[in-house]
Amino acid sequence: MVLMDLLVRRCSRTTPRIVSVVAQSEGIEPERMARAIAAGRIVIPKNPNRKHVPCAIGEGCHVKVNVNIGTSGPHCDPALEIRKAKAAISNGADAIMDLSTGGNLLSIRKKILTLDTTVGTVPVYEAVRRAGNAADVDADLLFRVIREHCRQGVDFLTLHCGVNRQALAALRADPRVMGVVSRGGAFHCAMMVQRDEENPLFAEFEYLLEILAEYDVTISLGDGMRPGCLQDAEKLAKSVEYVTLGTLAQKALAAGVQRMIEGPGHMPLNQVGYNVRMIKEITGNAPLYLLGPIVTDLAPGYDHVVTAIGGATACMHGADFLCMVSPSEHLALPLEKDIVEGTRIARIAAHIGDTARRPEGYRDKREVAMANARKDLDWKEQFRLALYGDVAQEIHARDGELDTCSMCGDLCAIKVVKEIFEEKGRKKKKK
Ligand code: SF4
Structure with missing residues (x-):
């Protein structure tokens, strides 16, 4: 904590407590963030005269x-x-x-x-x-x-x-x-x-x-x-x-x-x-x-x-x-x-x-979840994961409650492929 205090104070009066909270929200080690602040690669704009939830801007x-x-x-x-x-x-x-x-x-x-x-x-x-x-x-x-x-x-x-x-x-x-x-x-x-x-x-x-x-x-x-x-x-x-x-x-x-x-x-x-x-x-x-x-x-x-x-x-x-x-x-x-x-x-x-x-090979959990929801034609989950699900839901609802969407309807590629593989899976099990 002393080291962090020193690092932070080199470039602002931002307290180690604020750095810890902000670092946590970014998924960054607090000491790493403090070093980046001291080196000028990250800033946390936060006027001590006012209370608000601050954010960090910069590297990582x-x-x-x-x-x-x-x-x-x-x-x-x-x-x-x-x-x-x-x-x-x-x-x-x-x-x-x-x-x-x-x-x-x-x-x-x-x-x-x-x-x-x-x-x-x-x-x-x-x-x-x-x-x-x-x-x-x-x-x-x-x-x-x-x-x-x-x-x-x-x-x-x-x-x-x-x-x-x-x-x-x-x-x-x-x-x-x-x-x-x-x-x-x-x-x-x-x-x-x-x-x-x-x-x-x-x-x-x-x-x-x-x-x-x-x-x-x-x-x-x-x-x-x-x-x-x-x-x-x-x-x-x-x-x-x-x-x-x-x-x-x-x-x-x-x-x-x-x-x-x-x-x-x-x-x-x-x-x-x-x-x-x-x-x-x-x-x-x-x-x-x-x-x-x-x-x-x-x-x-x-x-x-x-x-x-x-x-x-x-x-x-x-x-x-x-x-x-x-x-x-x-x-x-x-x-x-x-x-x-x-x-x-x-x-x-x-x-x-x-x-x-992101580093090479990094997989964003929300992107992965969205791909799975799309594959499963799980519309509720897609709207939950979407950055602006309200708009997505409104557009999807235009043509009524379909299990696919009205773009291809009964020719839905996802549904066709899913059914083929499910059918194949059933046949394999019977054998
Ligand atoms: S109907 Fe077409 S556009 Fe809609 S989910 Fe299926 S494949 Fe995608």
């Missing part, structure tokens, strides 16, 4: 799902956003990010913080709202908002520390079709260009780490330069930002601040693997939180499916944390039903990612 852990909710200027209904957050949690979300930019931001955040889940925010959004526009946000205001979020109990903060002068120079030297599509990234670019100053989160990174260490809050190093379309995937700015994030990740680890990395945006499917592996290598295998990858720009309305394909592929190469994309992505603020659909699809992608991260 199940892939986690975050769901973004939040009001916007044109659409501000805080009660709806709380309902969305609750719907996301009951459909499998492990974390909620409050990205509200409309209405009373403190009051919305306070309500989100009462939920029994890991909560993240992007403080620069609130700083811009308070200042009126991005160019009027100064370092004092930004750090004040960050401190307030920490004090209020937020578990992890997305902070775009890698959007610095070097990244801006790369953007200018190798222009992109979509420029900057990260909202936080765009705000920091506006602050830097209009004020002719370095990003304070980069320039004062050591001070930022002091604040985060004081409140034991995890930093999610934002990918402000993520590409916004497939054509931009190979442009320079994102790679320059990766390298900066690698340096900052090392500094955070040395300062005892838990950190994860965000990436990599829109890109063709064949580029996902090497981007994930590159980020992991540059950042010392820090937990990787994915926004996307959106692997085609041609399917608005189905971007939740597009992201699931990119996300599962990324998990196969080492990504740890998926951000839900709803069917409304790129089109409108999501409705509650979009959040439910998006969360379910992200959860499925996370499960597929999990199966791809």
Whole structure:
């Protein structure tokens, strides 16, 4: 226990008791998890100022799902956003990010913080709202908002520390079709260009780490330069930002601040693997939180499916944390039903990612049980095992109570083969 305490305290005030409970839920030896936390390969975002069931993100852990909710200027209904957050949690979300930019931001955040889940925010959004526009946000205001979020109990903060002068120079030297599509990234670019100053989160990174260490809050190093379309995937700015994030990740680890990395945006499917592996290598295998990858720009309305394909592929190469994309992505603020659909699809992608991260020869018990239930045409068991059995049951029930399903009916291959083997078995017994 002493060793574990030492290991954990090297990178956060997370207690050995929390590590033990979380490790148990992941099926990992507590000491192994503590070592991974100390080495920065796993994080447990958990603000000591708030009680909730935490989760672990990173090496050897199940892939986690975050769901973004939040009001916007044109659409501000805080009660709806709380309902969305609750719907996301009951459909499998492990974390909620409050990205509200409309209405009373403190009051919305306070309500989100009462939920029994890991909560993240992007403080620069609130700083811009308070200042009126991005160019009027100064370092004092930004750090004040960050401190307030920490004090209020937020578990992890997305902070775009890698959007610095070097990244801006790369953007200018190798222009992109979509420029900057990260909202936080765009705000920091506006602050830097209009004020002719370095990003304070980069320039004062050591001070930022002091604040985060004081409140034991995890930093999610934002990918402000993520590409916004497939054509931009190979442009320079994102790679320059990766390298900066690698340096900052090392500094955070040395300062005892838990950190994860965000990436990599829109890109063709064949580029996902090497981007994930590159980020992991540059950042010392820090937990990787994915926004996307959106692997085609041609399917608005189905971007939740597009992201699931990119996300599962990324998990196969080492990504740890998926951000839900709803069917409304790129089109409108999501409705509650979009959040439910998006969360379910992200959860499925996370499960597929999990199966791809297992060691060779590993057999998932639930997958094995499902195969047996299918072989036995045991519908009740199939619905129980399914990730979303309610939907499966509803579809199966459309054509009444059949022992097969209405796809092939009396020509059901499973039934035909079963009957042949049962008949053969009976004949053998008679002999
Ligand atoms: S009827 Fe066809 S689709 Fe349905 S369970 Fe049998 S083999 Fe599968």
